[in-house]
Amino acid sequence: MAEAHPDTNFPYPIPARYQCVKLLGHGGSGLVYKAYDQRLRRHVAIKFARSPSIVSRHRLVNEARLLSAVDHPALCRVFDIGEPETPSSSLFMVLEYIDGKPLNKVRSAISVYETVAMVKSLVDGVCRMHEAGYAHSDITPQNIMVRSLGTSKKEQSKRAVLVDLSISAPSSPASIQRDIYQLSALLLSLLTDMKPEQFYHHPIISRPGLPIELSRIIKRALSLDPNSRFHECQEFQKELEHWLNRYRLKKRLFWFTAANAAVLVVPFILFLTLHDTAPRHFLEDYSSKQDQYAHAVVFAHYSQYLANQGDRQRATEQAELSLDHFDHAIANNPDALRYHEERTRFILTSGQIFSHTQITTMLLNAINELGDPAQFEEKPAAHYLLAKMYLALAKLNNEHPHLVERWKDSALRSVKAAIQNKPNADRYQKLQNEISQYQSSAGTD
Known part of the structure; x- marks a missing residue:
């Protein structure tokens, strides 16, 4: 009592x-x-x-x-x-009485999946309001409580509760759009700490914690173009439900693949033996559900195996799953250079799976997430990786001379920084020569 x-x-x-x-x-x-x-x-x-x-x-x-x-x-x-x-x-x-804390006080402890599930539950509630003829109009972290009781996965998606409906009013097309905008802005903020205006200025930059498909959904929900945005809350609801179902399917698919892909174990072990930057205890790491990086490597190899077999659709699904795991691994360990290197290696060898435009976007994302090479303990290697990515961008866009020149210059600056830090590295000198000699299809130097 x-x-x-x-x-x-x-x-x-x-x-x-x-x-x-x-x-x-x-x-x-x-x-x-x-x-x-x-x-x-x-x-x-x-x-x-x-x-x-x-x-x-x-x-x-x-x-x-x-x-x-x-x-x-x-x-x-x-x-x-x-x-x-x-x-x-x-x-x-x-x-x-909601026994818990405001959402803005617990956001750092929520995973990507939990965040989307939580916002999806809020979207469900708001959709129910719209069906009853009302709109909320003030959806902010301060007006959302997260229950501290119930920790099972089934309960977690229902933990968030809207606690202030005082300014709710009969719905209209404008107020429904406002609710959708506020819900998508909330999801964006929880995942990336970005505001909508920042997201508009960098639409192709994928931030840690924001998978590409979620970026697409949020971009549509925030769209200022009446023809592009969601017109009903139920449309936003269905997109988030689809993403959650696909995420759960991917997890099940991973463990099913892991259990039934014994024929792939030998190629994986050979790959690890032949590539000195691969993890040394791969099979041990592979057994850990927490090691996103090991999972990413598994899906990367499997996607390329499927691509070589001509199964483009399944290869694409596995490749996207690999990139999701790489994103999570790097978001949790941004200073682990080998994670950045392995993801870049996979992107640069995925020409059978993705288009040039898609690979360009992935490389720009990877450059953004790599950040300043000076922050890494292995600075020369980080500069070298950055130079490789810029050169790849130039080659992918060789029909656009102005882009080729810009990315060649960036690549040269990066490889020169690598050489300055480690002048006797043959691979750095070799890359510098390759960059200097590269020309676009339009004949630029």
């Missing part, structure tokens, strides 16, 4: 069955207290209209009617609404 406190701790008189515990928060629309309902023996949240004005009362009644009409785990439940006991008192609403 909760610790008893005098009723005078509430800002206005209410029935004695509710014992005040503490103030939870306040905003423009009201004050929210944690309380104990002695009759039903449970904690509740009690929200008071901030003032007894007609506008404040209308907002509280509107919120209570909406919550009672729409039942979804992502929306806070309403238990009761009370009239003031005295003329000077305030209307109050008794709500479900």
Whole structure:
């Protein structure tokens, strides 16, 4: 049972069955207290209209009617609404008490999958609101609580709850678009810490934690073009559901492939033996679910095996899965140069699988995620890797002389930095000669 406190701790008189515990928060629309309902023996949240004005009362009644009409785990439940006991008192609403923290306080502890599942649950709740004829219009991390109870995977996707629906109003095409925009901006922020305007300026740059397919979904949801964006919340809902289903399928496919691909073990071991930058304890690492890098290498080899067999569709699926694992591995270990090297090696040898445009985008992403070579312990190797990527970009776009020259210059600067740090490395000198002699198809020097 909760610790008893005098009723005078509430800002206005209410029935004695509710014992005040503490103030939870306040905003423009009201004050929210944690309380104990002695009759039903449970904690509740009690929200008071901030003032007894007609506008404040209308907002509280509107919120209570909406919550009672729409039942979804992502929306806070309403238990009761009370009239003031005295003329000077305030209307109050008794709500479900959410034992947890605001989303902006726990975001760093949430994985990519959990984040998408959580936002998908919020999208489900908002879709239910739209079906009932309402729109939320104020979806922010501050208005979302994450339950601390329930840690099973089934419960995790239903942990996020919208707790303030005070400014919700009858829906319109504009308010529905606003909700979709705010939900997609929330997903973008949780995954990358980027704001929509930053995302607009760098649409092809994939950030750590933002897989390519999710980037496409968010870009569409944030689109300012009426013909490109989602027109209904259900469209956004279906795209996220598709991504989650595909993610789960990939995980199952990985373990199925691992269990049934014994014929591939020997080629993998040979590859590891012949490539000195590959992990030395690959099979041990492969058995660990936590080693995203080992998984990425497995899928990379398997995709190239499928491509050599002529199975382009399955090769593409496995290659995309490999890149997803590389992205996660690098996001968790950005200073591990071998992760960057192996991903680049895979990208540069995936011409049978991806188009030149796709590989160009992947290389630009890889350059962005590599960052400043000076941050790595092996600075010459990092400069060398950067030079290789810039030269590859020049070759892929050799019909565009201005791009060739720009990327050749970047490649030369990088390889010269590598030589300066390690002048006796033959491969650095060889790469410098290759870059200097390369010409575009238009005949530029």
